[in-house]
Amino acid sequence: MSIETSGLSKTFKGGVQAVAGVDMTVEPGEIVGFLGPNGAGKTTTMRMLTTLLRPTGGTATVAGHDLVREPAQVRRRIGYVAQGSGLPPVSPLRGELELQGMLYGLGRAEVAGRITDVLARLDLTGLADRAAVTLSGGQRRRFDIAFALLHEPVLLFLDEPTTGLDPQSRAGLWQHIRSLRDERGMTVFLTTHYLDEADALCDRIMIMDGGRIVAEGTPAELKRGGRTLDDVFLDITGRSLREESAMSGQGV
Numbered sequence: 001m002s003i004e005t006s007g008l009s010k011t012f013k014g015g016v017q018a019v020a021g022v023d024m025t026v027e028p029g030e031i032v033g034f035l036g037p038n039g040a041g042k043t044t045t046m047r048m049l050t051t052l053l054r055p056t057g058g059t060a061t062v063a064g065h066d067l068v069r070e071p072a073q074v075r076r077r078i079g080y081v082a083q084g085s086g087l088p089p090v091s092p093l094r095g096e097l098e099l100q101g102m103l104y105g106l107g108r109a110e111v112a113g114r115i116t117d118v119l120a121r122l123d124l125t126g127l128a129d130r131a132a133v134t135l136s137g138g139q140r141r142r143f144d145i146a147f148a149l150l151h152e153p154v155l156l157f158l159d160e161p162t163t164g165l166d167p168q169s170r171a172g173l174w175q176h177i178r179s180l181r182d183e184r185g186m187t188v189f190l191t192t193h194y195l196d197e198a199d200a201l202c203d204r205i206m207i208m209d210g211g212r213i214v215a216e217g218t219p220a221e222l223k224r225g226g227r228t229l230d231d232v233f234l235d236i237t238g239r240s241l242r243e244e245s246a247m248s249g250q251g252v
């Protein structure tokens with residue numbers, strides 16, 4: 001199993017219970033989409049699964065290792081792309097990729113090979129000597145992913161990977177994410193506010209509300225009976241996903 005959690009919870013100091021007992025199973029090679037209204041607890045769950053936040057309750061195994069007892073082993077086996085680009089704006093990206101590889105303890109020749117490989121995989125060959133400020137939004141997101149793939153993780157976490165991109169770049173990124181799964185067997189766990197993204201890209205969708213998973217299934221299962229995903233989301237959460245994505249686009 002790529003991810004298995006039982007009663008995973010997080011209560012912040014001050015008493016906000018952001019995640020209130022999440023039980024989930026993600027199989028190797030699945031692309032799972034995590035949807036939910038603003039404040040549902042999606043980012044908090046993802047930060048726990050990536051070892052960035054310590055749970056206050058429950059247990060989780062991520063990429064074969066216990067989240068709390070073996071965080072270093074988990075980190076070595078996962079990639080994480082946070083919201084917004086973390087790229088340095090003005091340095092040539094090849095040098096930054098080399099540094100990243102060295103941080104993972106890779107030798108010079110090995111780093112060079114892996115850089116060539118990830119750049120080709122993400123259609124970035126020829127752009128590595130550029131700085132981030134000279135790239136389009138879609139190219140920058142693909143570099144964010146290239147950084148997260150350098151140590152060859154088996155499980156990739158993406159927090160709102162296509163927010164702010166134009167429709168063509170979004171569709172291009174979906175294609176890249178799909179080919180990572182199809183060609184490398186990568187497991188992908190992503191949050192999104194976009195209904196069409198969840199529908200087109202994800203094998204399975206989990207809807208979170210109030211810190212709990214309130215519905216899950218394949219897009220086809222959730223849409224059974226001729227309903228749209230927006231109908232399902234509205235029924236469950238009392239909010240429209242369209243409003244949510246508009247709010248997210250405004251940075252609310």
Ligand SMILES: Nc1ncnc2c1ncn2[C@@H]1O[C@H](COP(=O)(O)OP(=O)(O)OP(=O)(O)O)[C@@H](O)[C@H]1O
Nearest residue numbers: 012016018036037038039040041042043044045252
């Ligand atoms: N560091 C923190 N301290 C206290 N409360 C927090 C902290 N981080 C998040 N919260 C609260 O936890 C709840 C869940 O937040 P979270 O960011 O996980 O939601 P989300 O589903 O990712 O929302 P969005 O779609 O807006 O990104 C919210 O009520 C939020 O205000």
